Amino acid sequence: MADLHIKINRDKGGIAGQIASELRDSIRGGRLAPGTRLPATRDLATDLQVSRGVVVEAYEQLVAEGFLVSRVGVGTQVTPKTAARVNNTRQRGTAPPRPKPVRRAPGTPACAPYYGHRPTSPDLSHFPRERWLAAVRHVLTTVPSDALDYGDPGGVPELREELAGYLRRVRAADVRPENLVIVGGVAQGLSLVLHVLTQHRTLRLAVEDPTSNRQAPLLRRAGAHLVPVPVDEQGLDVRKLSGDAVLVTPAHQYPTGVVLSPPRRAALMEWAYAGNRAILEDDYDAEFRFDRDPVGCLQGLAPDRVILSGSVSKALAPGLRLGWVAAPAELAEAIRRARGELDLGSPVIDQYALAHFLRTGGYDRHLRRMRREYRRRRDALVRALAEELPEVRVKGIDAGLHVYLELPGDWDELRTVRAAQELGLSAEPVGPMRELPGPPALVVGFARLPAHKAAEAVWGLKVRMSGQSVD
Amino acid sequence: MADLHIKINRDKGGIAGQIASELRDSIRGGRLAPGTRLPATRDLATDLQVSRGVVVEAYEQLVAEGFLVSRVGVGTQVTPKTAARVNNTRQRGTAPPRPKPVRRAPGTPACAPYYGHRPTSPDLSHFPRERWLAAVRHVLTTVPSDALDYGDPGGVPELREELAGYLRRVRAADVRPENLVIVGGVAQGLSLVLHVLTQHRTLRLAVEDPTSNRQAPLLRRAGAHLVPVPVDEQGLDVRKLSGDAVLVTPAHQYPTGVVLSPPRRAALMEWAYAGNRAILEDDYDAEFRFDRDPVGCLQGLAPDRVILSGSVSKALAPGLRLGWVAAPAELAEAIRRARGELDLGSPVIDQYALAHFLRTGGYDRHLRRMRREYRRRRDALVRALAEELPEVRVKGIDAGLHVYLELPGDWDELRTVRAAQELGLSAEPVGPMRELPGPPALVVGFARLPAHKAAEAVWGLKVRMSGQSVD
Numbered sequence: 004m005a006d007l008h009i010k011i012n013r014d015k016g017g018i019a020g021q022i023a024s025e026l027r028d029s030i031r032g033g034r035l036a037p038g039t040r041l042p043a044t045r046d047l048a049t050d051l052q053v054s055r056g057v058v059v060e061a062y063e064q065l066v067a068e069g070f071l072v073s074r075v076g077v078g079t080q081v082t083p084k085t086a087a088r089v090n091n092t093r094q095r096g097t098a099p100p101r102p103k104p105v106r107r108a109p110g111t112p113a114c115a116p117y118y119g120h121r122p123t124s125p126d127l128s129h130f131p132r133e134r135w136l137a138a139v140r141h142v143l144t145t146v147p148s149d150a151l152d153y154g155d156p157g158g159v160p161e162l163r164e165e166l167a168g169y170l171r172r173v174r175a176a177d178v179r180p181e182n183l184v185i186v187g188g189v190a191q192g193l194s195l196v197l198h199v200l201t202q203h204r205t206l207r208l209a210v211e212d213p214t215s216n217r218q219a220p221l222l223r224r225a226g227a228h229l230v231p232v233p234v235d236e237q238g239l240d241v242r243k244l245s246g247d248a249v250l251v252t253p254a255h256q257y258p259t260g261v262v263l264s265p266p267r268r269a270a271l272m273e274w275a276y277a278g279n280r281a282i283l284e285d286d287y288d289a290e291f292r293f294d295r296d297p298v299g300c301l302q303g304l305a306p307d308r309v310i311l312s313g314s315v316s317k318a319l320a321p322g323l324r325l326g327w328v329a330a331p332a333e334l335a336e337a338i339r340r341a342r343g344e345l346d347l348g349s350p351v352i353d354q355y356a357l358a359h360f361l362r363t364g365g366y367d368r369h370l371r372r373m374r375r376e377y378r379r380r381r382d383a384l385v386r387a388l389a390e391e392l393p394e395v396r397v398k399g400i401d402a403g404l405h406v407y408l409e410l411p412g413d414w415d416e417l418r419t420v421r422a423a424q425e426l427g428l429s430a431e432p433v434g435p436m437r438e439l440p441g442p443p444a445l446v447v448g449f450a451r452l453p454a455h456k457a458a459e460a461v462w463g464l465k466v467r468m469s470g471q472s473v474d
Numbered sequence: 475m476a477d478l479h480i481k482i483n484r485d486k487g488g489i490a491g492q493i494a495s496e497l498r499d500s501i502r503g504g505r506l507a508p509g510t511r512l513p514a515t516r517d518l519a520t521d522l523q524v525s526r527g528v529v530v531e532a533y534e535q536l537v538a539e540g541f542l543v544s545r546v547g548v549g550t551q552v553t554p555k556t557a558a559r560v561n562n563t564r565q566r567g568t569a570p571p572r573p574k575p576v577r578r579a580p581g582t583p584a585c586a587p588y589y590g591h592r593p594t595s596p597d598l599s600h601f602p603r604e605r606w607l608a609a610v611r612h613v614l615t616t617v618p619s620d621a622l623d624y625g626d627p628g629g630v631p632e633l634r635e636e637l638a639g640y641l642r643r644v645r646a647a648d649v650r651p652e653n654l655v656i657v658g659g660v661a662q663g664l665s666l667v668l669h670v671l672t673q674h675r676t677l678r679l680a681v682e683d684p685t686s687n688r689q690a691p692l693l694r695r696a697g698a699h700l701v702p703v704p705v706d707e708q709g710l711d712v713r714k715l716s717g718d719a720v721l722v723t724p725a726h727q728y729p730t731g732v733v734l735s736p737p738r739r740a741a742l743m744e745w746a747y748a749g750n751r752a753i754l755e756d757d758y759d760a761e762f763r764f765d766r767d768p769v770g771c772l773q774g775l776a777p778d779r780v781i782l783s784g785s786v787s788k789a790l791a792p793g794l795r796l797g798w799v800a801a802p803a804e805l806a807e808a809i810r811r812a813r814g815e816l817d818l819g820s821p822v823i824d825q826y827a828l829a830h831f832l833r834t835g836g837y838d839r840h841l842r843r844m845r846r847e848y849r850r851r852r853d854a855l856v857r858a859l860a861e862e863l864p865e866v867r868v869k870g871i872d873a874g875l876h877v878y879l880e881l882p883g884d885w886d887e888l889r890t891v892r893a894a895q896e897l898g899l900s901a902e903p904v905g906p907m908r909e910l911p912g913p914p915a916l917v918v919g920f921a922r923l924p925a926h927k928a929a930e931a932v933w934g935l936k937v938r939m940s941g942q943s944v945d
Contacts, residue, residue, distance in 0.1 A: 118624045118814065127619035136614045143607045148598035151793040153589045187658075191817035224815045322622040322822035343589065344695045346662035350821055351793035 007035075007042070011051060018053055020296065022061035024175075027303070030070050030081055031177060038083040041071065068175060068299040069268035082269055121217075122405040122429045122448030123257070123288060123317065129373060130320050134365050138356035146355055156348035157339035158185025158327075162358040166327055169361055170313075174289060175299025177306040178329045184338045185349050187324040189287055190221055192312035193250070195345075196283060196328060197225035199337045200248065208283075209246035211239050213436035213444075215257050222250070231438040238263035241270040248281040249274075253301050254289040258433055258446045260399015260407045262298055271301070275308040286313040290370050293378040294401040307331050315357065317404060318370055325353055377404060383454035384447070387461035392468075404450040407433070409442055414468065416443040422467035423447060426460050478506075478513070482522060489524055491767065493532035495646075498774070501541050501552055502648060509554040512542065539646060539770040540739035553740055592688075593876040593900045593919030594728070594759060594788065600844060601791050605836050609827035617826055627819035628810035629656025629798075633829040637798055640832055641784075645760060646770030648777040649800045655809045656820050658795040660758055661692055663783035664721070666816075667754060667799060668696035670808045671719065679754075680717035682710050684907035686728050693721070702909040709734035712741040719752040720745075724772050725760040729904055729917045731870015731878045733769055742772070746779040757784040761841050764849040765872040778802050786828065788875060789841055796824055848875060851920045854928035862932045863939075875921040878904070880913055885939065887914040893938035894918060897931050 009025045011018055029035040041047070044062060048055040062079055065071040073079045150159075157163070163180035170176035186192045200206050208222060212231035222229060230246045232239055238261050239251055251271070253263035263271070275282050284301045292298075302311035306329075314326025328338060342348050360366045384406060385397050396409040410419055416432045423430035429448035433441070452460060480496045482489055500506040512518070515533060519526040533550055536542040544550045621630075628634070634651035641647035657663045671677050679693060683702035693700055701717045703710055709732050710722055722742070724734035734742070746753050755772045763769075773782035777800075785797025799809060813819050831837045855877060856868050867880040881890055887903045894901035900919035904912070923931060 118626050118818070120620065120623050124623050127622045130619065130622050132614045136611055139610050140607055143603045148601065149591065151598045151601050151791040152591050152595050153792045155589050187817045187821070190815075194816045221815045224812070316624075320622040321624045321818075324818065324821040341695070344661075344692045345665045346658045347589070347792075347795065350658070350795040350824055353821055353823070 007047070009047075009051060011053070019057045019060035019064070022051070022053075022058065023064045026061065026065055027068075027070055027175060027299075030065075031303075035081050037081050039081045040077075041079040041081070043078060064296065064299070066265045067262075067268075069265060069272060069301070069304045072265070072269060082272075120429055120448075120451075121321075122431055122446045123403070124321060124429070124448065124450060125317050125319075125373070125404060126376070126450045127320055128451075129376070131365070131369050134369070135319075135356065135360070138359045138363075138365070139352060141359050142352055142355040150351060150355070154348055154351050155339075156343035156346075157335070158183065158349065159351055159354040159358065162354045162361075163327075165358045165361040169366070170300075170311075170327075170329065174286065174297070174311075174313075175303040176311060176329060177303045178311070181332050182306070182329045182335050184328045184330070184335055184342065185354055186312075186326050186328055186342075187349055188314045188316055188321070188326040189285055189312045190218075191324075192314075192326055192328040193218070193283065193285070194221060194225045195338050195341055196310050196312070196330070196334075197222060197227050198345075199334065199341055200281065201226035204247075206248060207246040209244050209249040211251060211256060212439045213258055213433050213441065214250075214252075216436045218250075233439055234259055234261065236261055237267050239267060239271070241267050241274060244271075244274055246280075247278075248283060250283040250285060251301070252285045252287060254286055254298050255292070255400065255402045257285075257287065258405070258407050258431075258436055258444075260403065260405070262400050262402075263301075268301065268304070272305050272308070275305065280308070282309045284309050284311045286311055288317045288403045289313070290318050291374055291377055291404060292400070292402040293374065293381065297402070302329055310334065318366070318373070323353060323357075325349065325357060377450060379454040380449045380452055380457070381406065383457035384449045384452060384461070387458045391458075391461045391465045398444075405446050405448045407444060407446055409444045412442065414443055416445060419443075419464075419468060420445050422464055425467070426463045428452065428460055428464075478518070480518075480522060482524070490528045490531035490535070493522070493524075493529065494535045497532065497536055498539075498541055498646060498770075501536075502774075506552050508552050510552040511548075512550045512552070514549065535767065535770070537736045538733075538739075540736060540743060540772070540775045543736070543740065553743075591900055591919075591922075592792075593902055593917045594874070595792060595900070595919065595921060596788050596790075596844070596875060597847070597921045598791055599922075600847070602836070602840050605831070605840070606790075606827065609830045609834075609836065610823060612830050613823055613826040621822060621826070625819055625822050626810075627814035627817075628806070629654065629820065630822055630825040630829065633825045633832075636829045636832040640837070641771075641782075641798075641800065645757065645768070645782075645784075646774040647782060647800060648774045649782070652803050653777070653800050653806050655799045655801070655806055655813065656825055657783075657797050657799055657813075658820055659785045659787055659792070659797040660756055660783045661689075662795075663785075663797055663799040664689070664754065664756070665692060665696045666809050666812055667781050667783070667801070667805075668693065668698050669816075670805065670812055671752065672697035675718075677719060678717040680715050680720040682722060682727060683910045684729055684904050684912065685721075685723075687907045689721075704910055705730055705732065707732055708738050710738065710742070712738050712745060715742075715745055717751075718749075719754060721754040721756060722772070723756045723758060725757055725769050726763070726871065726873045728756075728758065729876070729878050729902075729907055729915075731874060731876070733871050733873075734772075739772065739775070743776050743779070746776065751779070753780045755780050755782045757782055759788045759874045760784070761789050762845055762848055762875060763871070763873040764845065764852065768873070773800055781805065789837070789844070794824060794828075796820065796828060848921060850925045851923055851928070852877065854925035855918070855920045855923060855932070858929040858932035862929075862936045869915075876917050876919045878915060878917055880915045883913065885914055887916060890914075890935075890939060891916050893935055896938070897934045899923065899931055899935075 009022055011021050044055050044058040048058045066073050071079050072082050162185055163183040166183055167178050167180045170178050206227050207230050208227035209230045209232045211234045232244050234256055238256050286300055289297045300311055302309040311329040315323055388395055388397055394411045398407045398409055416434050420430045420432045431446045433444035480493055482492050515526050515529040519529045537544050540553060542550050543553050633656055634654040637654055638649050638651045641649050677698050678701055679698035680701045680703045682705045703715050705727055709727050757771055760768045771782055773780040782800040786794055859866055859868055865882045869878045869880055887905050891901045891903045902917045904915040
C-alpha cells in the first residue's frame with residue numbers, strides 16, 4: 004500500500020479536487036508507480052480527516068481520466084503500463100472486422116454550407132464585448148512596439164504561459180509553454196498537425212463514426228486517409244480501432260455526446276503505446292460540463308502520445324479564430340516551424356488580449372456565467388423533450404452546447420431537421436456524419452434557445468412531426 | 475487616331491491621374507483596342523486644355539504599367555496583344571541557358587531567425603494605436619452578434635468591398651470583392667495559392683534571383699519546385715524565364731529595389747499568355763513610392779493571368795497578420811474553399827476594423843504621414859552614403875523601406891552586415907538570397923533610422939569598414 008503524502012489546504016476548498024491533483028502529480032512524477040495499489044477510500048479518508056465521499060470523488064475523477072483503475076476484488080490501483088489490457092480488448096476471440104476506409108472524391112465537401120451558425124456555436128449575444136474591448140485597450144496602451152512586428156509563429160509567449168497554466172488547472176493537461184502552439188482554432192490545429200505528420204509518410208487516421216462531417220474534408224485535404232471506427236455508449240470502440248493515429252473527442256464525443264469510458268481510455272492509451280501511434284484529442288467544448296467537473300484531458304495522461312487541440316470558439320466566439328495545440332516538444336517545434344513557413348503565425352493583438360483576459364480572471368468569470376446559462380437551457384430543452392416527445396431519446400452526458408437526439412425508427416431524419424430549423428432551432432442531420440449505418444438522429448444546438456422558449460419549440464416540433472404521415 | 479472621350483473634373487486636381495485612369499478604363503473596357511494609336515501629347519493637351527506635361531505624365535504612367543507602348547517613329551499606342559514581343563525577347567539568337575533548379579534539403583531554413591525585426595519592417599513606434607483602438611471600438615459596439623460566428627473563410631464582405639475600392643484606386647488593380655480572399659499576410663496568400671495550384675500537378679515556379687530568402691522554404695513547403703531567374707537593372711530577365719508560373723515583385727523588386735521596366739512587363743504578359751501560365755505578383759511595399767505615383771500593379775493589366783498578394787504589414791504592422799489575394803474568380807473561390815478546409819479564415823474583428831479604417835480615410839492618412847517620414851529617412855541615408863561611402867552603390871528606385879547596397883568587390887558581405895547591425899541598423903546579407911552568382915551586397919532597412927541619425931550611422935559604418943583589412 005502506498006504512502007501518499009497528500010497535502011490538503013483546508014482554507015482553499017475543493018478538497019476532492021486537491022486530492023485528485025496531488026495523486027495525479029504523484030503518478031506523473033513516478034512517485035506512484037504503475038500498478039501501485041491505493042488505500043481503501045475509508046482508510047484514506049480517516050488518514051486525511053475528510054469524509055469518505057470526498058476520497059471517492061477524487062478516485063472517481065482519476066478513474067475517469069485513466070490514471071487509476073478500480074476493479075472488484077483488487078481495489079483501486081494506478082493504471083498498469085503493461086500490454087495486458089491490449090490483450091483484454093483486442094485479442095479476445097478473433098480480431099474485429101476492419102472497417103472499410105472511407106471513400107469520397109477528394110475535395111468533395113461532405114456538407115453544403117461551410118460557414119455561419121452551427122449547432123455548436125455559442126450564444127454570441129453574450130460575447131463580453133466591453134471586457135474584450137478593455138483587454139484590447141490594455142494591449143494597445145501597454146505592449147512595446149516590437150510586439151507588433153513579425154512575431155514568434157508559435158504564438159505570443161505571454162499567451163502560451165497563461166494558457167499552459169489554464170490547461171493544467173482546468174483540463175488537467177500536462178503542458179508547458181514550449182508544448183503550445185497558438186493557432187487559428189481547432190481546424191487549423193488539426194491541419195497543421197496532419198501537415199507535419201504526413202510530410203514523410205502516408206497516415207491512416209482513425210476517426211469516430213459518427214463524427215463532425217465538417218472535419219472530413221479538412222482531414223483529407225491535410226493528407227490523411229480516414230478509417231471510420233464506430234462509437235457506442237462508451238465512446239470510441241477501441242477494439243475496432245486500426246490506423247496509424249486516431250482523432251477522438253473523449254470529453255464529449257461529437258455528435259453523440261457520450262464520454263469515453265475509463266476502460267476505453269486505458270485501452271486507447273495501450274493502443275497508442277503498443278504501436279507508437281498518435282492520439283489527436285479534440286477538446287472542442289470541454290469548458291461546458293454541467294453535472295460535475297469535466298473529465299481531465301487524455302493529454303494529461305500521456306503527454307508524449309497525445310496531441311491536444313482546443314480553442315476559444317465555444318467559450319468566447321468562433322470569429323476570434325484563436326486556439327491552441329499542445330504537443331510533445333519536438334512535434335510542437337515542427338508545427339511552429341511549419342507555421343513560420345506557411346503563414347507566420349496568428350495575429351498578435353488578440354493573443355495579448357486573451358492572455359490579459361486569462362490573467363485577470365475575465366475568462367473564468369465569463370465561463371462560469373455561461374455555464375450556468377447553458378445548463379439552464381439544456382435542462383429546459385431536455386425536460387420539454389421528455390414531456391412532449393418521450394419517443395425521442397436524448398443521448399450523451401450533461402455537457403456542451405448541443406444535444407444528440409435519437410429518433411424513432413420511422414421518423415425521417417431530414418424532415419425532422421427541417422422542422423426543427425423552421426422553428427429557429429440550429430439542427431443538423433447525423434446521417435451525413437456517418438460512414439457506418441446507424442439509427443436516424445439529429446444534433447440540436449441549444450446555446451441560442453432561451454430556457455423559457457424550450458417548451459414552445461419542442462411543442463412546435465411535436466406538432467410538425469405528428470403530421471409527418473399526413474402530407 | 476482614337477477619339478478618347480476623356481472627361482476631366484478640374485475641381486478635383488490630379489489631372490494627369492484622371493487622364494491615366496480614363497485611358498486605363500477605356501483599354502480595359504475594349505473601347506481602345508490593342509494596337510490603337512493615341513494622339514500626340516501636344517494634340518491631346520490642346521483638346522483637353524491642359525498643359526502638355528500633364529498628358530506626358532499620364533502616358534508615361536500607362537507605359538510604365540504596360541497599358542501603352544511608345545516607340546520612336548510610331549508614337550504611343552495601346553499595347554498590341556500579339557505574340558510579336560515574345561519573338562523580340564525570347565527568340566533573338568539562341569535560347570538562354572536554363573538555370574539549374576534550386577537544391578536545398580527540404581525543411582532546411584535558408585535563414586536562421588524566422589521572426590523579429592526585418593529590414594522591411596515599418597517603424598512600429600508610429601503604429602496608430604489610438605485610431606486602431608477606435609476602429610476596434612467601433613466594431614465591437616456596432617457589429618451584430620452573428621458577425622462573431624463562424625465567418626466566410628474568404629473574408630468579411632465589408633472588408634473585401636473596401637479593399638477592392640482601395641486597390642482599384644491606389645494600385646490600379648482590376649478587382650471586385652469576389653476576386654478577393656482575405657488572408658493572414660502575403661506569406662499565407664502565397665501558401666494558399668500554391669496549395670491550390672499544386673493540388674493536381676507539379677509546379678515549376680520561377681523566382682527572382684536574388685529574392686527574399688525567407689520565401690524559398692515557404693514556396694517549397696507549399697509544393698513548388700523553384701527555378702531561379704536573374705534580375706538586372708530592369709527587373710526580372712524575362713528572356714531567361716522558364717517554368718509553369720512566376721513569382722515577381724514588379725513594383726519594387728526585393729531585394730534589389732529595381733522596378734520592372736515597361737518592355738519587361740509587356741514581355742512577361744506575353745510569356746504568361748503564350749503558355750497559359752500564372753504570374754504571382756507580390757506587392758509587398760507598393761504603398762511607399764516617394765518620387766512619383768507607384769507603378770500600377772500587373773494584375774490591373776491582366777486580371778485573368780495575375781494573382782496579386784498584398785498586406786498591411788508595411789503600412790500598419792506585421793503583427794496584424796492581415797492581407798489579401800486578388801485572383802480570377804474561379805481561383806479565388808478555390809482558395810476560399812481551401813481556407814474553409816484549412817483554418818476557416820482570418821479573425822473577424824480586425825477585418826471589420828480595417829474595413830472601418832479604410833472607409834473613414836484613416837488608412838490613407840496614416841500612409842501619407844508615413845510616406846513623408848520614410849522619404850525623409852531614405853533621403854538622409856542615401857545622402858550620407860553618397861558623401862561618406864561613395865564606393866557603396868545605392869541601387870533601386872526611390873521607394874520602400876529598405877535600400878540595396880552594392881559593395882566594392884573586396885568588401886566582405888557578412889562583415890559589413892555585422893558592422894551595420896552593431897550600429898543598430900537592420901541589415902541582411904544578399905548572398906543567402908542568391909542561387910546565381912552576384913556582387914557582394916546588403917539590404918539595409920531605414921524605417922527605424924531617424925533622418926537626423928543617418929549621417930552618424932553611415933560614419934560609424936565607414937569607420938568600421940575602413941579598418942576591415944586591419945584586424
